Amino acid sequence: MRTRSAVCTSVGRWCLRHLQLVPVILLVGGAVLDYCTPPHFSAEAFYTAAPMTAAALLSLRATILAGIGACATDIALLTHFGLIGDSGGWSELAAVATVSALAIVVNRLMYYSQVRLQSARRVALAAQRAVLPQPPGSIGALRIAVRYQAAAKEAQIGGDLYGAQDTPYGVRCLVADVRGKGLNAVKVVAVAMGAFREAAEEEPSLVGVAARLERALLRERARRTGPERTEGFVTGVLVEIPYGDDVVRLINRGHPAPLLLHAGQVHSLEPAEPALPLGLAELGAAPDRIDTAPFPMGATLLLYTDGLYEARNRAGDFYDPAADLIGVVFTEPDALLDVLLAKVNHHTGGRIADDTALLAVTRTRSVSTDEPGIG
Known part of the structure; x- marks a missing residue:
């Protein structure tokens, strides 16, 4: 019936x-x-x-x-x-x-x-493409996909951000969430993305990248007035995937832990020690610590903002991406993000309360020059 x-x-x-x-x-x-x-x-x-x-x-x-x-x-x-x-x-x-x-x-x-x-x-949309350019679909053996879902359909950009960049030290990624909404949040996104692009190319360590981001955000916050001057901060995860090494390095600054999907299993890459968000260095934050995790062939690293796991259904239940993705195998990051957004929309009934930024990186099999048709 x-x-x-x-x-x-x-x-x-x-x-x-x-x-x-x-x-x-x-x-x-x-x-x-x-x-x-x-x-x-x-x-x-x-x-x-x-x-x-x-x-x-x-x-x-x-x-x-x-x-x-x-x-x-x-x-x-x-x-x-x-x-x-x-x-x-x-x-x-x-x-x-x-x-x-x-x-x-x-x-x-x-x-x-x-x-x-x-x-x-x-x-x-033009502003989004300027501030958050589409990363390359592939870098070497890595396949990369991103999605941005705004809470307001009229908006194309908000306080969530993502970036992926090929650097001399490996592929470096950033997913972050700016506190607040509106034009001020967009300004912070532009500052954070500019600092990340420059630092990712120049800093030999993720610690240096995080420090450059910290300084840039502190300078930007000093220009604000009112509560934003003292309460502005950015949660984020910095990722480095070095060349020729099946590991991933992370610095998590108060952000939801990334998920590692491999062979139907889902692992949450929680930081060994919690850290304050970016932009709060004056509170006496400890030095950044790099966490390392295996990143084997066929695995996918999923980075996301809190709009994903804070999505609620009519009963008020939060969406749990880790539990919902167990047993599901994806060969391409685009397929993962499409399925994930469909699952979230089904869970919420299409009611999106917060912006969501997603970035997925899949390590594929390296192609050797002695395979048929190559070289």
Whole structure:
């Protein structure tokens, strides 16, 4: 037996597929109701609803046609009942005509608002691509994939960030989450990404990269005013995958622990010692410690922000990516992230409360030059 929510969902999908029929249904329904009831009963509400519905859902042409149809239907029924010359009839027709004219104005206002919104989205997307450029899909034996899911569909960028870079010391990655929202968070993202790109190329150790990030964030925070000057910080994980060595090195600064997926097993790479987030060095944080874990062929490293595991369902239960990915084998990081986002959306019912940044790195089998077709 179908549940009420399933029925409502089906009805909603049907309506979305047949939007152009909604004004027609209102007009036909109003005409039938008007014809089958006594003359003193009016279906004016149906006639005015039709053009307004078209204004909100359809094009200018459809809105004009709905308005003409509403006026024509009202005239036909008023004539049928002999009320076309009556003061009440003229009053009803004037109301329908006025609402039809207003519907055209509303349609145009909504159209121009949509144009402005689309322009803002394009600007936001350009800003995202500038601040968070798409990393290369592969670096040597590593395959890399990223996803960014904003809590607000109108937004394309927020306080979550990711980066992956080929350096003389190996492939270095960063996934981080800026405290706060809005423009200030985007500014911090730009500062953090700039510092990471430069430091990843120049610093021989992850400790040096973390120190450069710390200094850059402290300088940025000193320019702020109000609570952001004292409360701003960034949680993050720095990763280094050295060339020719099946290990991964990590520095975790108050961020959710990465997951290592291999042969259907999921391991949480918790830091040996907890550390404060970036930007809080004045609190007396201890020196950064590098944790090392095996990273065998076929394994995938998953980095993410707290929007993933803080996603809740209707009952308030948090999503558990580690438990949900046990027993599932992925050969490509893109497939992992697609499945993971689908699982989260299913868990939450499509209600996203926080931005989510995901970065997955898969170590594939190295190709030797003596294989057929190579060299």
